[in-house]
Amino acid sequence: MTTVVWFRRDLRTTDNPNLTAAAARGEVVACYVLDPAQVAAEGPTSTGWLAANLRALNASLDGRLCVRVGAPQEVIPALAAEVGAAVVQAASECEAPAALRDSVVRDALARRGVAWREVGSPYAVTPGKVTTRDGSGFKVFSAFAKSWQAHGWPDPAPSPASLSLIPVASDASAWRKLDKAITMCPIALPPAGEEAARQLWQKFARKRLDDYAVMRDRPDSSGTTWLSPYLRLGVIHPRTLLADLVGHSGAGVDRFIVELAWREFYADVAWRNPSSLEADLNPLPITYDEPGEQFTAWCEGRTGYPLVDAGQRQLLATGWMHNRVRMISASFLTKDLHVWWKHGADFFARHLLDSDAASNVHGWQWVAGTGTDAAPYFRIFNPVAQAERFDPDGDYVRKWVPELTHLRGGTVHRPWEAADGYSRGYPQRIVDHETERLEALARYQASKAPAAPPSLA
Numbered sequence: 001m002t003t004v005v006w007f008r009r010d011l012r013t014t015d016n017p018n019l020t021a022a023a024a025r026g027e028v029v030a031c032y033v034l035d036p037a038q039v040a041a042e043g044p045t046s047t048g049w050l051a052a053n054l055r056a057l058n059a060s061l062d063g064r065l066c067v068r069v070g071a072p073q074e075v076i077p078a079l080a081a082e083v084g085a086a087v088v089q090a091a092s093e094c095e096a097p098a099a100l101r102d103s104v105v106r107d108a109l110a111r112r113g114v115a116w117r118e119v120g121s122p123y124a125v126t127p128g129k130v131t132t133r134d135g136s137g138f139k140v141f142s143a144f145a146k147s148w149q150a151h152g153w154p155d156p157a158p159s160p161a162s163l164s165l166i167p168v169a170s171d172a173s174a175w176r177k178l179d180k181a182i183t184m185c186p187i188a189l190p191p192a193g194e195e196a197a198r199q200l201w202q203k204f205a206r207k208r209l210d211d212y213a214v215m216r217d218r219p220d221s222s223g224t225t226w227l228s229p230y231l232r233l234g235v236i237h238p239r240t241l242l243a244d245l246v247g248h249s250g251a252g253v254d255r256f257i258v259e260l261a262w263r264e265f266y267a268d269v270a271w272r273n274p275s276s277l278e279a280d281l282n283p284l285p286i287t288y289d290e291p292g293e294q295f296t297a298w299c300e301g302r303t304g305y306p307l308v309d310a311g312q313r314q315l316l317a318t319g320w321m322h323n324r325v326r327m328i329s330a331s332f333l334t335k336d337l338h339v340w341w342k343h344g345a346d347f348f349a350r351h352l353l354d355s356d357a358a359s360n361v362h363g364w365q366w367v368a369g370t371g372t373d374a375a376p377y378f379r380i381f382n383p384v385a386q387a388e389r390f391d392p393d394g395d396y397v398r399k400w401v402p403e404l405t406h407l408r409g410g411t412v413h414r415p416w417e418a419a420d421g422y423s424r425g426y427p428q429r430i431v432d433h434e435t436e437r438l439e440a441l442a443r444y445q446a447s448k449a450p451a452a453p454p455s456l457a
Contacts, residue, residue, distance in 0.1 A: 043350035048185025056193025096274035228354035304429030
């Protein structure tokens with residue numbers, strides 16, 4: 001029996017139950033569909049990263065990854081007919097647009113008498129499987145995380161006993177498009193592929209895992225894993241990481257598992273609330289300002305607040321931003337500039353290598369106060385206090401804001417207090433944080449005020 005294995009967010013050959021199950025059934029056609037509509041929606045950074053990992057996957061499949069260009073509902077049924085496949089198999093998708101796409105593909109295959117099967121997902125626990133006692137989803141992370149760990153997850157999938165890959169030609173333009181995407185990528189891409197991801201994980205586990213609980217919040221150090229871009233495309237699976245932690249303990253291990261749980265929680269929330277990818281999960285009738293010159297300054301790292309600007313510049317230069325700085329930057333946009341979180345989330349999505357839709361959107365909503373947090377809107381990050389706490393010597397700021405390299409130590413976080421703070425062209429602050437903090441709280445209070453009674457005049 002021939003099976004078409006449609007790769008999506010599982011660009012790996014190890015710990016891939018989808019590939020293993022198909023190989024056990026018979027011959028396999030490995031394919032990826034380069035959907036022009038999806039490519040148009042992605043930024044050049046994300047597309048370049050995808051292309052690099054498809055190149056790596058093709059190499060691990062001995063050059064037998066068939067890449068076709070077009071709409072999946074047309075490409076997949078046509079490919080199945082071309083190779084005489086009885087089954088098309090893929091890992092399940094959980095976000096609403098992808099799930100809708102898959103239902104259309106499934107129906108098109110059914111009309112041709114081809115079976116559709118889903119094996120595995122991008123998560124340790126597929127969204128929807130962790131529930132409360134009444135079968136509903138969790139709304140608070142701490143309760144979800146406890147139940148998620150109690151639920152558990154399967155062991156990594158074994159490698160196929162044998163893999164018989166049928167060579168099928170890619171579209172003539174497919175690899176040219178992908179190679180062009182790598183060339184046109186505005187950043188220097190990190191090493192791609194599952195071997196690179198595995199080496200990165202092993203190095204982190206060996207050298208930095210023990211200190212992770214503390215150092216993960218320090219943007220001036222290498223305290224994070226940097227695995228999120230690989231997890232986003234399924235180049236490595238969270239199940240693999242969790243399996244490697246069996247038998248290990250400590251604050252670093254515990255915190256790392258919690259961070260994986262956050263990713264799974266947001267995927268579950270998005271699966272249960274599809275509209276939350278585009279709108280507030282818990283709407284507040286707050287008055288927002290339209291993006292303007294201040295939004296542009298935020299995008300370009302010219303707000304006059306060094307830590308915010310360092311994060312934005314790191315994002316533009318590398319396709320990644322430290323998680324603590326993401327929260328500070330998001331708070332600045334939503335609470336200091338009073339811009340709706342969706343504008344910031346869309347900007348991040350265009351520039352991040354790790355732009356997982358559920359994590360990105362719900363991370364922003366957590367900061368903005370319209371998401372899953374139980375005590376939301378009045379949390380307002382002070383960008384200076386946060387900088388002094390998590391970048392105490394100013395090393396992170398000086399790395400990404402060259403106009404401030406002449407300021408020593410923590411003075412870099414307050415250039416307005418240094419006689420030569422602006423001598424190298426660093427911009428003045430575009431707003432006063434304390435003033436805008438009070439404005440944000442006033443807008444929040446106004447949103448909670450009861451409506452005025454109707455006039456009797």
